[in-house]
Amino acid sequence: MATMKAIATNVGPTIMCAEVRGHSLFTDLPEDKGGFDTAPLPPETLCGALANCIGMVIAITCREQGIEYAGMTVEVEAEADDAGNKLDNFEVTIAMPGELSEEDRSIVEQASTESKVRGTVMSGANVNVTVR
Template identity: 35%
Template sequence: MSRHEPAPVEVRPLEGDAYVVEVRGHQLHVDQPREEGGTDTAPTPVELLVGALAACVAFHAGRFLARHGVGAEGLAVRAMFTMAAEGSTRVDAVHVRVVVPPDLPPERVPALRAVLGACTVKNTLTHAVELDLEIDGFPSLAPG
C-alpha cells in the first residue's frame, strides 16, 4: 500500500471475547460469534484478516481506475474463506472476486490484474513471513 513508517498496533480487552484494536488513533473492534462464546458485536480477527486482503485489493483497484479515468462506481471486492480441516487453526483458502465498473475497457483488465498482484496483504499471505510471538517480561523461546 504505502511506504509510511509502520505504526504499532495495540489490542486491549473490552468485555468477554471482544477486543479493541488501536492503530494510528483509529479503533477497530473484534469479537467472536455467539455460538463460539462471543457476543457477535464485531467481526472475528480472521474475518478482519480476510477483510484486510479485500480492502487492499479494493485500494489498488480504485487507484488503477482513477489513473485510467474510470470512476469507482460499481467497484466491489468480495472475499470468501474456508478454514482448514478440523483440529487446525488456520485459513485454508481465500477466494477474492473483483467486480469492476461496467465502463472499464476490457483491454485494461490484464493491467488491472497485474496491479492487483501488488497488494501488500496478498503478497504477505502468499509468502512466508517472519513472526515472533513474545510474552512481555519473559525471554523468547526460539525453536531449536
C-alpha cells in the same frame, strides 16, 4: 521498510479492540462460541483487510488510468483448515461497475497483485511472539 503497529486491548469478555493510528478495530466471537457477536472474528477481518487492500490498489490504478471503478466490489472467501488455526484457499472476486476492454481488464488484474495484504498472505510472513 516502514513499520506498521497495532495495539489490541481486551475490552470485554471476548471483545478485543486494536488501535491503529488512532482508529479502532473491534473483534468478537459469535454467540455460539461464547461471545457476544458485536464485531467480526479476527480471521474475518483478515478477509476484509485483503478485500479492502486489493480494492484500494485497484481504485488508485483505475483513477490514474481513467478506468471507471466507482461501485466496484471485491469479495474474499477463505476456508479455515480442519485444525481451525489457519485460513487457506483464498478466492477473490472483483466486480467492476461496467464492461472492461481486455487492456483495462489486464490493468485491473495486475493491480490486484500489488496489494501489501495479498503479498503478506502469499509470502507466509514471519510472526514472532514475546510474552511479558
